[in-house]
Amino acid sequence: MYHDLIIVGGGSCGIVSAIKAKDLNIDVAIIDSSDRVGKKLLITGNGRCNLTNEKLSLSRFHSDNNNFFKDIINTYDLEYTLNFFKSIGIYTCTLDSGKIYPLSLQASSVLDILRMNLSERNIPTYMNEKVLNIINPKKGYFEIITSSTAYTCKKVLLCTGGKSYTRTGSDGSGHKLAKNFGHRLINLTPGIVQLKLNYDRLKAISGVKFESSCNIEVNGEIKKQEFGEILFTDYGISGPPILQLSRIASKGILNKSSIFIHVNLLNSDYDHIVDFFETHFAVFSYRSISDNLVGIINKKLIPIILKECGITDIHMPTYSLEYEYRFKLYKLLCDWKFQVIDTNSFENAQVTIGGIDTTEVNPITLESKLTPGLYFGGEILDVDGDCGGFNLQWCWSSSSAAVNAIYNVLKD
Known part of the structure; x- marks a missing residue:
């Protein structure tokens, strides 16, 4: 099975990345080990889905490499994010000291609309597929081996998240895939816990x-x-x-x-x-x-x-x-x-502190400096935000950075 871009991980970052990629006419698909995409989104914001925060600033994000996220957050900022949500049918309201939620105050409605957008664009989602390995057999192509089949693509976007809320499928498997390409890992520890x-x-x-x-x-x-x-x-x-x-x-x-x-x-x-x-x-x-x-x-x-x-x-x-x-x-x-x-454990944590060492990742494109064509988005990286919608904002911003970079390469 071939696609130009395969996104590994069907969480918040993976879904939005796929929607944005398809809107740029990229042949894209999602692979995920769960039976449905986006399950973790249902428990965000106490079930209300705190999408982002009107008090967005660089001081609300953290990394061992604190300059890494600066350009991405400044480029794909609050206005950019809210315009994107409006374009796909998600309207927002601001409550609780700047926290931004869907008008419905229901995380389930956000997930419903994201799934609608995947369906409307006919984006393939290969579910119950555990990615066992990713190899780069020849320049310009990747082979993704899962528990049941193999896929080929030009670009891979790893959006597998961290280890928080493990019951939703966040098991740190994406970090192992990245380590197979030589990437270092900043020690993982529970955050917002x-x-x-x-x-x-x-x-x-x-x-x-x-x-x-x-x-x-x-x-x-x-x-x-x-x-x-x-x-x-x-x-x-x-x-x-x-x-x-x-x-x-x-x-x-x-x-x-x-x-x-x-x-x-x-x-x-x-x-x-x-x-x-x-x-x-x-x-x-x-x-x-x-x-x-x-x-x-x-x-x-x-x-x-x-x-x-x-x-x-x-x-x-x-x-x-x-x-x-x-x-x-x-x-x-x-x-x-x-x-x-x-x-408390990762099972109770809202976010993972640590992740892929960002000194080995391009801070503009989120492409691996070690393996061209391999990209990262969201919580898999050593970037975490404060409580209040900032971690989801990193998902939205990083997905835009990675997808736009992939588009600029594929179109040439």
């Missing part, structure tokens, strides 16, 4: 949610701060701020660094907390110390926090609480420190 903590009272506070600011500390240095809803779990900590900080944690774990999360329960500075509680405790000094925290912090946290401060009798009247323990309490309320020991 929950964190595991070394804390023996997690079960007691599991399920507690609150709005708070939090910092991440690596080897004694505060690296970044985020704010939002935080959730304690039986294994550790989660919530949007934690997911945004998790990249730093993942990289730190990979480097065997000392990592801590600092939680400011009241999202207030120390002096304000002292002033507030000294006044509050003076007015209600006859109440127990635990009763004096009711209505200020979550009730499940009260006995845990007091014990953390060394206050063993949580029912003692507040007037009898010694100065030393009051100020331990104030300090903990604005800086509750937890040791991070790991992240």
